[in-house]
Amino acid sequence: MAKSNRNWHQNFYEYIDYIVNHDNYSGLPILRSDDGSYRWIAVKQSKIGRQRIAWADKKASEFNIPNVPGVYAEVMRMLHPTKLKVCQICGESLSIYYFYPNSIFLKALKKEFGYDFTSCNHISDIWDILIENEVPELTVRKFFNKKFEFPQEYLILSKKDLIDKCEQSCRLGGKTYLGPGAMSNFPDRYDGFHTYNRCCRALEDKGRSSENLKSYTKDRRAYEYWSDGNIHAANMYMGSDFFSNTTADHIGPISLGFVHDPRYLQPMDFGNNASKRDRLQIDDIEKILEVESRTRIYPMSWYSSTIWEYIKMNYKFQPQYVSTVYRDILKQNMVNFMFILGNIFDKCTSIGEEVLTEILLKPKYDYFASSYGFNNLGDIVTTSKRHYTERNINEMKRFSRIAIDSVKDFNSKENRNIDAFLTQAEMNALDRVCTLISSRAEISLIKLKIESLMQNIQYRLLSTISKRV
Structure with a gap:
């Protein structure tokens, strides 16, 4: 070959x-x-x-x-x-299979036995190395048993069977110490x-180096899609003890346009979260509707709200469309939105960044002025004035910078699964928006035109449903 x-x-x-x-x-x-x-x-x-x-x-x-x-x-x-x-x-x-330790498990091994292993050491090999270095086998068994919270009777299992139990507890049981x-x-x-x-x-996976992974939740997931919701509160909630030994899952994927807000986060084990990706299911919709009814917090970002209203009204009558047509339309709408932002940046340069920051990002700055406390549903139960330090004092600027850079990165990727598509009429409308921005028209007028353009795109995408199924 x-x-x-x-x-x-x-x-x-x-x-x-x-x-x-x-x-x-x-x-x-x-x-x-x-x-x-x-x-x-x-x-x-x-x-x-x-x-x-x-x-x-x-x-x-x-x-x-x-x-x-x-x-x-x-x-x-x-x-x-x-x-x-x-x-x-x-x-x-x-x-x-899930046989390789994460950083938390590596630190536990270092603390318990004093040996440095890597995330590519199979736990069977780790077991053998410990035994070879005269660590009593019973001590190794007790360590694994305690970390994975196994019953006492597991101590008599064979090495292979005990390791298989560890693997299954991470792949299927919600433990996060091991990965594939x-x-x-x-x-x-x-x-x-x-x-x-x-x-x-x-x-090889840019954005997922050890350094970037530490800030991935806060940076990429919170800011990349210009999401609505209390984004600072969502970041705080994701980092709280409520999600210890698990991951925070967006009930409605923010890559489909749903908000980044603590009320719409739920705990999920790493394996299921990774495999869920941007899937949309009926159970998700019904959970979202329950939260929306209980909290009155809108679950969808403004640029996809028309599609969401259609889904709310029709998903029970069109259940076969949820994971396919609805998801694809939301995805296409997101790609179109990111294309529009990128087009404005390209044609209007620094003026475009200034205007979009004023219209779409600055309204979210107020969220960063407070610290929040939560109940186990993600509801904000306490709000206090935030204490600023040297580390967080420039966070609003950092939020804007990451959001803008993410748009440029999004539009520069050549291997994106879905291409943006705007009709000629929509491109003409986008050109008029750029003209207004370049001529320093009223911010309120520019905002109205962008909202109108996104609404028309959503109506067009919804009109294709009968043709796509």
């Missing part, structure tokens, strides 16, 4: 050939490039991506796996013939797993 232009490891090319030609993947679609190489990657919205999903749905039915978040990861794990994924960068093989050697990524990748493994992820 001819190689692509990417500097992929030879072991990975051999892995591709092995997987594609294995009986377990019979019927799973894959194309070839003109040079004969396999097109390993296929985005979800492409024809081949949809065919892969249909194939996996059939497999899930054969295996009696329920169609819930994580279904494709479970299907592809079951089918994988070796359970070892080869890294495209370094060629090393790691398990697709390769994250699930179906149907984008043919075998269902990211091409680079845990070993090279921090280097």
